[in-house]
Amino acid sequence: MPNLPEQDLFLTADGALAAVIERLSPGQLALLAPADWTRRFEDPTLGQIVLVHAHDEAFVPEVLRGTPLDEIGDRWEPVLASDDPIAAYRSAHAAATAAASAPLDGARTVHFSYGDYPLAEALTHLAMYRGFQSWHIARLAGFDDTMSPELVDGLDRHVMPHADEWRQWGVFPPAIEPPAGADAQTRLLCAAGYWAA
Incomplete structure:
Protein backbone atom coordinates (compact mmCIF):
# COMPACT_ATOMS: atom_id res chain seq x y z
CA MET A 1 0.00 0.00 0.00
CA PRO A 2 1.64 3.28 -1.08
CA ASN A 3 2.05 6.12 1.37
CA LEU A 4 -0.36 9.03 1.38
CA PRO A 5 1.25 12.12 -0.22
CA GLU A 6 0.79 13.90 3.12
CA GLN A 7 2.53 11.00 4.85
CA ASP A 8 5.56 11.38 2.59
CA LEU A 9 5.57 15.11 3.26
CA PHE A 10 5.56 14.52 7.01
CA LEU A 11 8.43 12.03 6.77
CA THR A 12 10.42 14.44 4.58
CA ALA A 13 9.85 17.40 6.91
CA ASP A 14 10.50 15.34 10.04
CA GLY A 15 13.69 13.98 8.51
CA ALA A 16 14.87 17.48 7.61
CA LEU A 17 14.33 18.67 11.18
CA ALA A 18 16.10 15.61 12.60
CA ALA A 19 19.09 16.18 10.30
CA VAL A 20 19.46 19.76 11.56
CA ILE A 21 19.03 18.80 15.22
CA GLU A 22 21.62 16.03 14.96
CA ARG A 23 24.23 18.60 13.84
CA LEU A 24 23.79 20.91 16.83
CA SER A 25 26.79 21.31 19.13
CA PRO A 26 26.59 22.00 22.89
CA GLY A 27 27.45 25.64 22.16
CA GLN A 28 24.63 25.94 19.66
CA LEU A 29 22.18 24.35 22.10
CA ALA A 30 22.98 27.21 24.48
CA LEU A 31 22.02 29.89 21.92
CA LEU A 32 18.95 31.93 22.74
CA ALA A 33 16.01 31.22 20.45
CA PRO A 34 13.17 33.60 19.57
CA ALA A 35 10.64 33.69 22.40
CA ASP A 36 7.76 33.14 19.99
CA TRP A 37 9.05 29.67 19.07
CA THR A 38 7.51 28.22 22.24
CA ARG A 39 5.33 29.03 25.22
CA ARG A 40 6.88 26.20 27.22
CA PHE A 41 9.97 28.13 28.31
CA GLU A 42 10.68 31.79 29.02
CA ASP A 43 13.69 33.11 27.08
CA PRO A 44 14.23 29.66 25.54
CA THR A 45 17.58 28.30 24.50
CA LEU A 46 17.93 26.26 21.35
CA GLY A 47 18.36 23.22 23.59
CA GLN A 48 14.95 23.89 25.10
CA ILE A 49 13.48 24.23 21.62
CA VAL A 50 14.89 20.77 20.85
CA LEU A 51 13.15 19.48 23.99
CA VAL A 52 9.88 21.00 22.76
CA HIS A 53 10.36 19.14 19.49
CA ALA A 54 11.15 15.92 21.38
CA HIS A 55 7.94 16.39 23.36
CA ASP A 56 5.96 17.02 20.17
CA GLU A 57 7.48 13.95 18.48
CA ALA A 58 6.59 11.79 21.48
CA PHE A 59 2.90 12.41 20.82
CA VAL A 60 3.02 11.40 17.14
CA PRO A 61 2.46 7.62 17.42
CA GLU A 62 -0.60 8.04 19.63
CA VAL A 63 -1.97 10.99 17.68
CA LEU A 64 -1.70 9.04 14.42
CA ARG A 65 -3.67 6.20 16.04
CA GLY A 66 -6.43 8.69 16.85
CA THR A 67 -5.90 8.61 20.62
CA PRO A 68 -7.73 11.51 22.32
CA LEU A 69 -5.41 13.95 24.10
CA ASP A 70 -7.12 13.43 27.44
CA GLU A 71 -6.17 9.75 27.23
CA ILE A 72 -2.55 10.65 26.51
CA GLY A 73 -2.58 13.08 29.41
CA ASP A 74 0.74 14.36 30.71
CA ARG A 75 2.78 11.19 30.24
CA TRP A 76 5.26 12.96 27.96
CA GLU A 77 5.87 16.00 30.20
CA PRO A 78 9.11 14.50 31.64
CA VAL A 79 10.65 14.82 28.16
CA LEU A 80 10.74 18.59 28.67
CA ALA A 81 13.00 18.16 31.70
CA SER A 82 15.59 15.96 30.01
CA ASP A 83 19.21 17.02 30.49
CA ASP A 84 20.15 15.62 27.06
CA PRO A 85 17.96 17.31 24.43
CA ILE A 86 19.53 15.52 21.46
CA ALA A 87 19.09 12.06 23.00
CA ALA A 88 15.51 12.85 24.02
CA TYR A 89 14.73 14.03 20.52
CA ARG A 90 16.47 11.08 18.86
CA SER A 91 14.41 8.57 20.84
CA ALA A 92 11.09 10.31 20.19
CA HIS A 93 11.94 10.84 16.53
CA ALA A 94 12.63 7.14 16.00
CA ALA A 95 9.22 6.21 17.39
CA ALA A 96 7.48 8.94 15.36
CA THR A 97 9.20 7.81 12.15
CA ALA A 98 8.17 4.20 12.70
CA ALA A 99 4.55 5.19 13.34
CA ALA A 100 4.40 7.53 10.35
CA SER A 101 5.98 4.96 8.03
CA ALA A 102 3.24 2.36 8.62
CA PRO A 103 0.10 2.17 6.44
CA LEU A 104 -2.23 4.99 7.52
CA ASP A 105 -5.90 5.73 6.97
CA GLY A 106 -6.07 9.32 5.74
CA ALA A 107 -9.72 9.63 6.76
CA ARG A 108 -9.16 8.66 10.39
CA THR A 109 -9.96 11.49 12.81
CA VAL A 110 -7.01 12.67 14.89
CA HIS A 111 -7.07 15.06 17.79
CA PHE A 112 -4.98 18.18 18.33
CA SER A 113 -5.29 20.71 21.14
CA TYR A 114 -6.89 23.13 18.64
CA GLY A 115 -9.34 20.74 16.99
CA ASP A 116 -10.02 17.44 15.25
CA TYR A 117 -8.88 16.76 11.68
CA PRO A 118 -8.72 13.93 9.14
CA LEU A 119 -5.32 12.28 9.48
CA ALA A 120 -4.22 13.31 5.98
CA GLU A 121 -4.80 16.98 6.78
CA ALA A 122 -3.28 16.59 10.24
CA LEU A 123 -0.07 15.32 8.67
CA THR A 124 0.25 18.60 6.75
CA HIS A 125 0.00 20.52 10.04
CA LEU A 126 2.76 18.39 11.55
CA ALA A 127 4.88 18.73 8.42
CA MET A 128 4.46 22.50 8.27
CA TYR A 129 5.78 22.94 11.81
CA ARG A 130 8.74 20.64 11.29
CA GLY A 131 9.64 21.80 7.80
CA PHE A 132 9.79 25.49 8.61
CA GLN A 133 11.47 24.84 11.97
CA SER A 134 14.23 22.94 10.18
CA TRP A 135 14.91 26.12 8.20
CA HIS A 136 14.65 28.44 11.23
CA ILE A 137 16.95 26.32 13.39
CA ALA A 138 19.50 25.92 10.59
CA ARG A 139 19.62 29.71 10.18
CA LEU A 140 19.97 30.31 13.92
CA ALA A 141 22.75 27.73 14.19
CA GLY A 142 24.59 29.14 11.17
CA PHE A 143 24.09 26.04 9.00
CA ASP A 144 23.29 25.91 5.30
CA ASP A 145 19.54 26.58 5.32
CA THR A 146 18.81 25.13 1.88
CA MET A 147 15.69 22.97 1.99
CA SER A 148 15.38 19.91 -0.23
CA PRO A 149 13.35 20.33 -3.43
CA GLU A 150 10.98 17.63 -2.14
CA LEU A 151 10.32 19.56 1.07
CA VAL A 152 9.86 22.88 -0.73
CA ASP A 153 7.49 21.33 -3.25
CA GLY A 154 5.53 19.43 -0.61
CA LEU A 155 5.05 22.46 1.61
CA ASP A 156 4.10 24.56 -1.40
CA ARG A 157 1.48 22.05 -2.59
CA HIS A 158 -0.01 20.91 0.71
Whole structure:
Protein backbone atom coordinates (compact mmCIF):
# COMPACT_ATOMS: atom_id res chain seq x y z
CA MET A 1 0.00 0.00 0.00
CA PRO A 2 1.64 3.28 -1.08
CA ASN A 3 2.05 6.12 1.37
CA LEU A 4 -0.36 9.03 1.38
CA PRO A 5 1.25 12.12 -0.22
CA GLU A 6 0.79 13.90 3.12
CA GLN A 7 2.53 11.00 4.85
CA ASP A 8 5.56 11.38 2.59
CA LEU A 9 5.57 15.11 3.26
CA PHE A 10 5.56 14.52 7.01
CA LEU A 11 8.43 12.03 6.77
CA THR A 12 10.42 14.44 4.58
CA ALA A 13 9.85 17.40 6.91
CA ASP A 14 10.50 15.34 10.04
CA GLY A 15 13.69 13.98 8.51
CA ALA A 16 14.87 17.48 7.61
CA LEU A 17 14.33 18.67 11.18
CA ALA A 18 16.10 15.61 12.60
CA ALA A 19 19.09 16.18 10.30
CA VAL A 20 19.46 19.76 11.56
CA ILE A 21 19.03 18.80 15.22
CA GLU A 22 21.62 16.03 14.96
CA ARG A 23 24.23 18.60 13.84
CA LEU A 24 23.79 20.91 16.83
CA SER A 25 26.79 21.31 19.13
CA PRO A 26 26.59 22.00 22.89
CA GLY A 27 27.45 25.64 22.16
CA GLN A 28 24.63 25.94 19.66
CA LEU A 29 22.18 24.35 22.10
CA ALA A 30 22.98 27.21 24.48
CA LEU A 31 22.02 29.89 21.92
CA LEU A 32 18.95 31.93 22.74
CA ALA A 33 16.01 31.22 20.45
CA PRO A 34 13.17 33.60 19.57
CA ALA A 35 10.64 33.69 22.40
CA ASP A 36 7.76 33.14 19.99
CA TRP A 37 9.05 29.67 19.07
CA THR A 38 7.51 28.22 22.24
CA ARG A 39 5.33 29.03 25.22
CA ARG A 40 6.88 26.20 27.22
CA PHE A 41 9.97 28.13 28.31
CA GLU A 42 10.68 31.79 29.02
CA ASP A 43 13.69 33.11 27.08
CA PRO A 44 14.23 29.66 25.54
CA THR A 45 17.58 28.30 24.50
CA LEU A 46 17.93 26.26 21.35
CA GLY A 47 18.36 23.22 23.59
CA GLN A 48 14.95 23.89 25.10
CA ILE A 49 13.48 24.23 21.62
CA VAL A 50 14.89 20.77 20.85
CA LEU A 51 13.15 19.48 23.99
CA VAL A 52 9.88 21.00 22.76
CA HIS A 53 10.36 19.14 19.49
CA ALA A 54 11.15 15.92 21.38
CA HIS A 55 7.94 16.39 23.36
CA ASP A 56 5.96 17.02 20.17
CA GLU A 57 7.48 13.95 18.48
CA ALA A 58 6.59 11.79 21.48
CA PHE A 59 2.90 12.41 20.82
CA VAL A 60 3.02 11.40 17.14
CA PRO A 61 2.46 7.62 17.42
CA GLU A 62 -0.60 8.04 19.63
CA VAL A 63 -1.97 10.99 17.68
CA LEU A 64 -1.70 9.04 14.42
CA ARG A 65 -3.67 6.20 16.04
CA GLY A 66 -6.43 8.69 16.85
CA THR A 67 -5.90 8.61 20.62
CA PRO A 68 -7.73 11.51 22.32
CA LEU A 69 -5.41 13.95 24.10
CA ASP A 70 -7.12 13.43 27.44
CA GLU A 71 -6.17 9.75 27.23
CA ILE A 72 -2.55 10.65 26.51
CA GLY A 73 -2.58 13.08 29.41
CA ASP A 74 0.74 14.36 30.71
CA ARG A 75 2.78 11.19 30.24
CA TRP A 76 5.26 12.96 27.96
CA GLU A 77 5.87 16.00 30.20
CA PRO A 78 9.11 14.50 31.64
CA VAL A 79 10.65 14.82 28.16
CA LEU A 80 10.74 18.59 28.67
CA ALA A 81 13.00 18.16 31.70
CA SER A 82 15.59 15.96 30.01
CA ASP A 83 19.21 17.02 30.49
CA ASP A 84 20.15 15.62 27.06
CA PRO A 85 17.96 17.31 24.43
CA ILE A 86 19.53 15.52 21.46
CA ALA A 87 19.09 12.06 23.00
CA ALA A 88 15.51 12.85 24.02
CA TYR A 89 14.73 14.03 20.52
CA ARG A 90 16.47 11.08 18.86
CA SER A 91 14.41 8.57 20.84
CA ALA A 92 11.09 10.31 20.19
CA HIS A 93 11.94 10.84 16.53
CA ALA A 94 12.63 7.14 16.00
CA ALA A 95 9.22 6.21 17.39
CA ALA A 96 7.48 8.94 15.36
CA THR A 97 9.20 7.81 12.15
CA ALA A 98 8.17 4.20 12.70
CA ALA A 99 4.55 5.19 13.34
CA ALA A 100 4.40 7.53 10.35
CA SER A 101 5.98 4.96 8.03
CA ALA A 102 3.24 2.36 8.62
CA PRO A 103 0.10 2.17 6.44
CA LEU A 104 -2.23 4.99 7.52
CA ASP A 105 -5.90 5.73 6.97
CA GLY A 106 -6.07 9.32 5.74
CA ALA A 107 -9.72 9.63 6.76
CA ARG A 108 -9.16 8.66 10.39
CA THR A 109 -9.96 11.49 12.81
CA VAL A 110 -7.01 12.67 14.89
CA HIS A 111 -7.07 15.06 17.79
CA PHE A 112 -4.98 18.18 18.33
CA SER A 113 -5.29 20.71 21.14
CA TYR A 114 -6.89 23.13 18.64
CA GLY A 115 -9.34 20.74 16.99
CA ASP A 116 -10.02 17.44 15.25
CA TYR A 117 -8.88 16.76 11.68
CA PRO A 118 -8.72 13.93 9.14
CA LEU A 119 -5.32 12.28 9.48
CA ALA A 120 -4.22 13.31 5.98
CA GLU A 121 -4.80 16.98 6.78
CA ALA A 122 -3.28 16.59 10.24
CA LEU A 123 -0.07 15.32 8.67
CA THR A 124 0.25 18.60 6.75
CA HIS A 125 0.00 20.52 10.04
CA LEU A 126 2.76 18.39 11.55
CA ALA A 127 4.88 18.73 8.42
CA MET A 128 4.46 22.50 8.27
CA TYR A 129 5.78 22.94 11.81
CA ARG A 130 8.74 20.64 11.29
CA GLY A 131 9.64 21.80 7.80
CA PHE A 132 9.79 25.49 8.61
CA GLN A 133 11.47 24.84 11.97
CA SER A 134 14.23 22.94 10.18
CA TRP A 135 14.91 26.12 8.20
CA HIS A 136 14.65 28.44 11.23
CA ILE A 137 16.95 26.32 13.39
CA ALA A 138 19.50 25.92 10.59
CA ARG A 139 19.62 29.71 10.18
CA LEU A 140 19.97 30.31 13.92
CA ALA A 141 22.75 27.73 14.19
CA GLY A 142 24.59 29.14 11.17
CA PHE A 143 24.09 26.04 9.00
CA ASP A 144 23.29 25.91 5.30
CA ASP A 145 19.54 26.58 5.32
CA THR A 146 18.81 25.13 1.88
CA MET A 147 15.69 22.97 1.99
CA SER A 148 15.38 19.91 -0.23
CA PRO A 149 13.35 20.33 -3.43
CA GLU A 150 10.98 17.63 -2.14
CA LEU A 151 10.32 19.56 1.07
CA VAL A 152 9.86 22.88 -0.73
CA ASP A 153 7.49 21.33 -3.25
CA GLY A 154 5.53 19.43 -0.61
CA LEU A 155 5.05 22.46 1.61
CA ASP A 156 4.10 24.56 -1.40
CA ARG A 157 1.48 22.05 -2.59
CA HIS A 158 -0.01 20.91 0.71
CA VAL A 159 0.51 23.79 3.16
CA MET A 160 0.61 27.09 1.33
CA PRO A 161 -2.90 26.86 -0.18
CA HIS A 162 -4.08 27.26 3.43
CA ALA A 163 -1.56 29.95 4.39
CA ASP A 164 -4.02 32.86 4.48
CA GLU A 165 -6.38 30.91 6.73
CA TRP A 166 -3.55 29.96 9.06
CA ARG A 167 -2.25 33.53 8.95
CA GLN A 168 -5.55 34.64 10.52
CA TRP A 169 -4.80 32.24 13.39
CA GLY A 170 -1.34 33.77 13.88
CA VAL A 171 0.54 30.78 12.45
CA PHE A 172 2.25 32.81 9.72
CA PRO A 173 3.32 36.48 9.64
CA PRO A 174 2.27 38.66 6.69
CA ALA A 175 3.41 37.46 3.29
CA ILE A 176 6.41 39.13 1.66
CA GLU A 177 6.72 40.11 -1.99
CA PRO A 178 9.42 37.82 -3.43
CA PRO A 179 12.40 39.44 -5.13
CA ALA A 180 12.69 39.29 -8.90
CA GLY A 181 13.96 35.93 -10.10
CA ALA A 182 13.37 34.26 -6.73
CA ASP A 183 13.89 30.52 -6.58
CA ALA A 184 11.26 28.09 -5.30
CA GLN A 185 12.51 28.10 -1.71
CA THR A 186 12.57 31.91 -1.55
CA ARG A 187 9.06 32.10 -3.01
CA LEU A 188 7.87 29.58 -0.39
CA LEU A 189 9.49 31.49 2.47
CA CYS A 190 8.03 34.77 1.19
CA ALA A 191 4.55 33.25 1.02
CA ALA A 192 5.02 32.08 4.62
CA GLY A 193 6.29 35.52 5.67
CA TYR A 194 9.68 34.20 6.79
CA TRP A 195 12.11 35.26 4.10
CA ALA A 196 14.87 37.75 4.91
CA ALA A 197 17.60 38.91 2.55
